[in-house]
Amino acid sequence: MAGAPTVVWAQDGPVQTFDIPAQDARRALVDLCLSAGCELAFVAPPGRTLPSHAVRGRMGWRAAVAELLRDTPLRYRFVGARGLRVWVEPARTAPVAPVVVEPSELAPVEVVGRFAGQVEESLRRKRQTDVISDSASAARIGELPAANLAEALQRVPGVAIEREVGEGQFVSVRGLGPLFQSVTLNGAPVAFNENIRNSTQSGRQFRFRALSAELLAGAQLTKSATPDLIEGGIGSNINIETISGLGGDPFLSLRAGGAVEDRARAVRPDVSVAGRMVSKNGDWGLVGGLAQEEHSVVYDRFQIQRYANLVLDGQAVAAPSDVRTTVEQEDRRRRSLFLGGDWAASPTTRFSFNSLISAFDNAIREDRLVYGLGERLMEPGATATVRDGVVVGGVIPAARIDNNTEFSQQSHLNLIVSASVEFALGDWLVTPRVSASSARSRLDTPLERIYAQSAQKVAYAVDLDGAVDNRRAPSITTSLNLLDPAALRSQKMGVRAIESVDDDLTLMADARRGLNIDAGPIRLSELRLGVQFSDRSRDYQRRDREAILRPGAVFTPDFMGMQTPKGVFDGLIGQHPGGWATADFARFRDAFIIPNEHDGIMVLPRDLTPAGADLQNSYAVSERVGAAYVRLDFDGSAGAAPFFGNFGLRAVSTRTGVDGALLEAGPQGALAIRPVSHAGEATLLLPSANIAFDLDPHRRLRLAASRTMTRPSLADLRLATAPASMLVSSIYERGQAEIDDPSPGTIFSGIGGNPALKPYVSTNLDLSYEWSFTGGALSVAVFHKRIDDFIALAAAPEVLIFETRAGPLVQAQVSMLRPRNLGRAESRGLELGLHKKLTSGFGLWASATWTDSRGPNGETRLTGVSDLAYSINPFFERGAVSAGLSWSWRSAFKSEADMQGGGVSNFIIASAGYLDAQASYDLTPGAQIVVAASNLTDTTDLAYEGDKSRLLQLGRVGRSLTVSLRWSM
Structure with a gap:
């Protein structure tokens, strides 16, 4: 050669x-x-x-x-x-x-x-790049417990994660939430899974929970833009990297173990096998692997749905509408199959392909007791404890307690396939590529909502005083025997079937060639050109029905013959009644049907003919994206300081089509369904420039400026109108009477989309200083982002049409939240990263990010942004022994979504920290035993509405332990 x-x-x-x-x-x-x-x-x-x-x-x-x-x-x-x-x-x-x-x-x-060791590998990659970036290698991902890639990335400077039921779900970077991160797999865009758990919609946020950390080579976070990067990430571009066929020597690795949570006490398997085969002359290589992880968790959630304004004893107060104790049991199974290959057909031609199938399934059961407060505090004999204008306790002498159960089985399937060829064409290296991805989310078992209630009115008392400060409520007491199923009566059963399908087909072509053109003190060293075409779509279908007893079936006490696990709420409520009787879902499943449509309740949306409300809640969005870019790399010297960098321009055009339906009153008062559609187009020019100065062999200064964009959430673009489900069901049952005299707890609110939204466009300035020294490195970066056309929810009254069981349509004025382009937002901050090997096998890596953000209309903090987040990770490696700790903490932030689905617009998740640990011992040169523990602090999650005087949620999932044996050759 x-x-x-x-x-x-x-x-x-x-x-x-x-x-x-x-x-x-x-x-x-x-x-x-x-x-x-x-x-x-x-x-x-x-x-x-x-x-x-x-x-x-x-x-x-x-x-x-x-x-x-x-x-x-x-x-x-x-x-x-x-x-x-x-x-x-x-x-x-x-x-x-x-x-x-x-x-x-x-x-x-x-x-x-x-x-290069594990830490040195990330430092090397950071130093070699011509942008501001960080990375997490496969080795580092394996150093400490990480249920998925999100939990591994939280230890990278500038990254914070949002957890769902104890597991990392979304990633925020540099003070911007998950919507603002562009996620790619090996450089190609991917389809996103939809949230099908409740009415809350998501858009372009990648759900890292659906992707196992196994079989990955790592992830690269690019924080300053270049023209060749897929657009969409104002916060960052997160490129997930898989193992390549010619990425190293042949190997075979096996992992077998088990995971157990201290609340569930059920051991679940955790196994994987992976390997690479390379030809003798190194011309071709194949790599593949299988992984399966299972976990069972029990999550206690103490909730307040929302607050109502009341007048008690002549004093205006904010009172909880109700207090809810919810036990959530979840069985998770994550399976991954990866296959990739490379063929070096000649010294200048190489073919590559990779495919990844990831399936995430979870069966969820939520058992809930609802103790009504709100207007019940105004009834005779009721008393309330008020502190600073907020009710923090109450005694209700006679009311019914709701006993509800929700059951569903979700399945999320991600399929990603891509292929490329690299070949020399004269002085050019050309790389055409095609990628296709599909994300399908559906409820294999529809969301089944079983409503029961105490047969008699009973007394109960609630004490919330000090719950926020102590993350523990003082007491809930009641005269009802909660374990007696005979004390309950059935109310109704709701069925919600949802299926969402996202697809992405992308064609890309890149070309690069070396240059040697002197332009004064600058030498142009490389030219890159490229084009991209993407065809993306989402089809979201939802059906809501009320089930009835099968003819001849009779509701008996044994329908409520199950019980919650022992020890529930021992960590969240000081004095409480303990467990309670819950629904036996198997009996409900066999005894209920969807009248006139299905002989049972196990349905998919395609099994049911959509009603008007279904069409109004469903939608389809399509996007066609065309992009072209030019990039020039350069180097030179400014006095004694060599420099290098790149600059260029990316042009992006997006055409959007949205389809939906609206309900109207037709002739003679009949329901009319009007199909609606909207077409939009946006063209943007996105310039960028990066330059790095080598101050000396160990110190580097980087500067970057760019214009970036993030498209509106697909859910924000939808032509859908979704009133609160409680409002829809109440009006359906009671008709005009519900509008004239609303039931306790009914809220006349809803949420919808806005297809006329413009994309977010941000002007970014970045500066970073990197210092490499013996045994480690220190990095300091500051950033400023000015985001125009920022999108936020705004409420406005709308008159909507509702169906009723009796037949006549009714109209009601509803406060609808819809996204709108409200103005300018800013995010600026400082991030630090430290890597240091100490003596005697000890070492440390740590990171911290401080962010100051401002939203439109005087918002003091952007959604999803913590003022401070940090991670401290000491480790020890000597001989056959390796051990590490990880403490990750972030301050309070406003959540991207109301996790309760209760219409709370200012849902603040309080500051929280999590301590994880892992230790391993090399049994032989190719075998080791690994013990990992997560959430050793047994952290209690806390959420409140706006400020800490209004408690919304306490949650506890407990600790988990994984033991595995790993073998490789």
């Missing part, structure tokens, strides 16, 4: 500066791989001098190898992304070396393995 063209692979890695003098090739190759982090296998006869060329300047490491060994007797082959094999061709006479090197006393180099 001597004298091969200097065209290099796109996987050549980030361009970096080399300064390797002409010397014996053995020493030169070791220096090169130490600098670039490559893996070297070099067999050479002892006693023979093997000269090399000097390598100086900025280039990829493969180009450096080609220059180093040009016109020498050495042959080489690249193996995967970082492997290099070098040998002497004995059958040929080597050309005369261009530089005479004196023989040196060097021992023969047999094999040089991986030179």
